[in-house]
Amino acid sequence: MLQKVASVALxxxxxxxxxxxxxxxxxxxxxxxxxxxENTINGGKC
Known part of the structure; x- marks a missing residue:
């Protein structure tokens, strides 16, 4: 049971x-x- 819980948690x-x-x-x-x-709108390039 503990192994299943640990597996699910991992x-x-x-x-x-x-x-x-x-x-x-x-x-x-x-x-x-x-x-x-924004750069394009302000006249710049990407």
Whole structure:
């Protein structure tokens, strides 16, 4: 029983870490697009 609980906890922790990295990467992508758009509006280049 303890082994099953530990396995489930480890799987959940792994998925949570992967999700955080994915969200962080998506936020960085959105931020990059926003910066590029702002630069273009102000006459600059991406």
């Amino acid at each position: 799987i959940c922790a792994t998925l949570a870490i992967a999700a955080c990295n994915t969200v962080h990467g998506a936020a960085a992508d959105v931020n990059s697009v926003a910066n590029c758009t």
